[in-house]
Amino acid sequence: MSAEKTVNTESNEPSDHYHIGGDITKIERAQTQGDRIEAVEKVKLPHLSGDFGTDRFLDREISWLDFNTRVLELAEDPDLYLLERLNFLSIVGSNLDEFFMVRVAGLRRRIATGIAVPSAAGMTPDEQMEEISESAHQLMERQHRCFHEEVLPALEKEQIRIVKWSDLEDEAKARLTSFFSDEVFPILTPLAVDPAHPFPYISGLSLNLAVVVRNPQTGKELFARLKVPDQLNRMISIDGSRAVNSPSREARFIALEDVIAQHLDMMFPGMEVLEVHAFRVTRNEDLEVEEDDAENLLQALEKELLRRRFGPPVRLEVEDTINPNVLELLISELSIDESEVYRLPAPLDLRGMGAIVNANRPALHYPKHIAHTSRWLNENETSKAANVFAATRAHDVLLHHPYDSFATSVQAFLEQAAADPNVMAIKQTLYRTSGDSPIVDALIEAAEAGKQVLALVEIKARFDEEANIKWARKLERAGVHVVYGIVGLKTHCKLSLVVRKEGDSLRRYCHIGTGNYHPSTARFYEDLGLLTCDPQITEDVSRLFNQLSGYAPKTTYRSLLVAPRSIRSGLIDYINKEIEHSMAGRKAKIQIKCNSMVDEAIIDSLYRASQSGVEVNVVVRGICALRPGVPGLSENIRVRSVLGRFLEHSRVFTFENAGNPKVYIGSADMMHRNLDRRVEALVSIKAQRNREYLLDMFDRYMSKKTSTWHLEADGHWERHNKDDQGNRLVDIQSYYLESRDKRKRK
Incomplete structure (x- = not known):
């Protein structure tokens, strides 16, 4: 299979028509069945001007951690709605979980199997792991510092408190004891560790209590593990929903693990409870299915889902007050390296703040948003149900x-x-x-x-x-x-x-x-x-x-570009055409909005466009391996990132085309997995009104008046959310919300 470009001889312009069956050399084969797709091509590219080597790429794993640093900066923003700040802390935690389960697990697997091929940025898996460990430790410590030093004190000012058992009056303790007896105790299962009971399996992302007890008869100390039930709310409301949802009343919460810890005498009657420490394990949970050998893909996946539960550990989170002997036991039994241990102040796993985040306190949330029917579906807006x-x-x-x-x-x-x-x-x-x-x-x-x-x-x-x-x-x-x-x-x-x-x-x-x-x-x-x-x-x-x-x-x-056949080659054709326009003195500009910018062939094509004088604008939410603003390489490239209330997820590609813009939208990010291992589709936007909307969207995203993060040549992301006078810049998402509301009011 190959992608043979058809050219309009009158305009010498790519015709959006990619034919399967030319004679370009097959570079990389895809494992297929029935010869439905024969191969995946990689485009041969001319060399860049100058010798920039692997330094021209930023490392994708570090860039991913940088993305979560930007999310954390939202949580650290004192001007943001308080419960939204707490929600962003939770999102950081959730994102890090997936990063360890997939990306870190993949690197560990490569190291274990001896696959030490350097990344596009020139880093070996060992070097990546070392830098990831340092960055991830700093990021998680910063996340918890924000929670304890900024968000918790601000919540207390709004009469929302996370309390300890010792802070409670007798009446509240009695209510929680009844709650424990009725709704928690029946679910719990203590697992002892002794010669008759091997160390239990610790499921991924579960919150656990490491309990040390002593037999008063023999004086012998023993270890037990207790899983905190994930079927129950992690944060227990002490004073009921009326207090939670009323700004005029104090709303107190206590962590479920604290309630359990205070009632361990019911779990271990006749034993003395000496210590209780929370811990959490993250495991490799990426699926591997050999599809060619799978007679039934559903059955193969179901078997692999069972195996996923038993993937090797890749991270151990523990309370920073944990007893060194207990920690040593966990490290030994889980076969985990000291560098993979994350000591953090309680509570662990800030994803569990949902009960607080969802409190009905309108002043602490983004204003309520009601989506409107598109004006182009119901232009007179006389009825709710457009045809x-x-x-x-x-x-x-x-x-x-x-x-x-x-x-x-x-x-x-x-x-x-x-x-x-x-x-x-x-x-x-x-x-x-x-x-x-x-x-x-x-x-x-x-x-x-x-x-x-x-x-x-x-x-x-x-x-x-x-x-x-x-x-x-x-x-x-x-x-x-x-x-x-x-x-x-x-x-x-x-x-x-x-x-x-x-x-x-x-x-x-x-x-x-x-x-x-x-x-x-x-x-x-x-x-x-x-x-x-x-x-x-x-x-x-x-x-x-x-x-x-x-x-x-x-x-x-x-009218479509379809991966794995023609998205990469089609986009590079359009990039090269912009280079031709620029060299001929015609209007030329390339703009891309995506979630991730990693593919080396696309990035190198954008570098060549920059070297040819083409203005290149990139809006990326997450990972970006492209390095903008490097003299001689990418000084004509600007990279921006927008994060906020909504998760920026659209993919848009525009090419100035000498004043007759070509515009595509679709599902593909600029990553190998999207361009080589997925079926993706980009569609040409033909109506002028729709093209103008998307071009205007880029103008707003790239405007100096819009709040964005700017990627610098050294890989550092700088937040620009205020002007020189300290006034907040325009939030692009708020702009689009307000524009719909204004049109509705008219």
């Missing part, structure tokens, strides 16, 4: 979530399709969705109504595997045709296709998005989507579904 098909026939609809309602656009599109007797077929990709998904319900309703329904469920979506297996089987039972994509590749594209009978012919409608069909995350993920019935686009989407569900290795596309 999605009629609006899409009138013009392509560009959606910007969460500012535009997901429920009245994408969800309505599928619900209306399911209920419409004129709809013949629905095809849908599902990467992640919610537990009570109306999208899944609409597909089931459509199948039960006799429509042809295809659902491509990506059951290898990391950490959503179990949920997706459940949805796949539920859909199958309802008569939906369920497929699992192409073996060897994850299906990450966000596609929905509806075939509708109109008069004597069929018309196809589709939605192509940057985010998952997940109604819950659609409320706080910033994403884009296109609703269109453009014949060329819908034909492309139909062909892509046929490729995913059948055998179509010669598929061609005119």
Whole structure:
């Protein structure tokens, strides 16, 4: 397989048409079944001007930790709503958990197997681990320092307190004792460690108590482990919901592990409790499934999910007051290195602050946001339920979530399709969705109504595997045709296709998005989507579904770029065209918005564009291996990051093209996994109004008046949230919220 570019001879411009079946050398093969996709190409690039070596790339793992430092800076911001600051501390903890479970675990596996290939930045796995350990220790210590020295005192001023048992009056202690007896004690299972009881298995991310007891008869000290139940709220409200939700009343919370620690005499009757220390283990939880050898992918994944529970430890968090002897026992039994131990002040695991974060204290939260129906779906806004098909026939609809309602656009599109007797077929990709998904319900309703329904469920979506297996089987039972994509590749594209009978012919409608069909995350993920019935686009989407569900290795596309075949090569073609425009004195500019910028071929292409005088703007939420502002290499490249109330998730690519902009949106980040090991789709935005909206979006993200983080040439991220007079800069997310509210009021 190869990507053969077709050129329009009149304009000498790439035609958005990538044909499968040229003669470019095959570089890297993808493991496939049925020859559905034969290979993955890597584009051969001309050399950069100058000798910059591996120094031109920032290390992706350190960049990921830098991203979480930016999240932590939000928690440290005294001008931010207090409970949102606490929430950002929780997010830092959750992100670090995944980082250790996947990235650190992967590095440890490479070191253990002797795979010492340096990273693109020239660092060996051992060097990366050393730097990760130092940075992660500093980050977690800073996270807990922010919690104890800034957020907790601020919460106390708002009459929200986390207390110890010794702080409580007798009446409160009695209530908590009853609570422990009725709701906690029956769940607990103490596990002794002695010659008859080996050291127990410690599940990943569970909070545990290391208990040292003494037999008063023999004087012998013994060790036991007690798991803190994760079915219960971690923070227990002492005074009830009325106090929690009333700004005029004091709301006190106590950690569940503290309540358990005070009642250990009930767990170990006849023993003396000497010490109690909380600890937490993080394990390797990345899945490895050899798909080519798996006769049934669902069964293979279910077996691997069981194995995941027993992955080796990669991090041990302990209270900083832990007895050295107890810590030595944990290190020995868990076979963990001293460098992987994180000593922190209690409470461990700040993800458990949900009961406090969710307190109904409006003054301590972001103002409530109600998403509005897109004006392009319901231009006169006289009714709540827009006719999605009629609006899409009138013009392509560009959606910007969460500012535009997901429920009245994408969800309505599928619900209306399911209920419409004129709809013949629905095809849908599902990467992640919610537990009570109306999208899944609409597909089931459509199948039960006799429509042809295809659902491509990506059951290898990391950490959503179990949920997706459940949805796949539920859909199958309802008569939906369920497929699992192409073996060897994850299906990450966000596609929905509806075939509708109109008069004597069929018309196809589709939605192509940057985010998952997940109604819950659609409320706080910033994403884009296109609703269109453009014949060329819908034909492309139909062909892509046929490729995913059948055998179509010669598929061609005119309005889509599709990975692993043509996204990297297609984008590089557009970058090279901008270089040509710049060299010829025509308008040239490249702008990319993504979650991660890691792919070396894309980065080197952007460096060459910069060296040719092309202005390059990059907006990246998370990892960025590109180094901007380096003389002779990247002085024409600016990199910005936006973090805030919503998770910036959209991917946008714009090329000035001598005054006739080319604009794409889609699912692909600039990473190897997206461009080589996933099926991704970018769609060309054709309507001028929609292109102008996205170009204006870049202007606002890159503006000096907008609050952003700037990436410097040395890899340091500098926050710019105030002007020279100390006034706060514009929050881009607030701007889009307010623009929708103003239009609604009009």
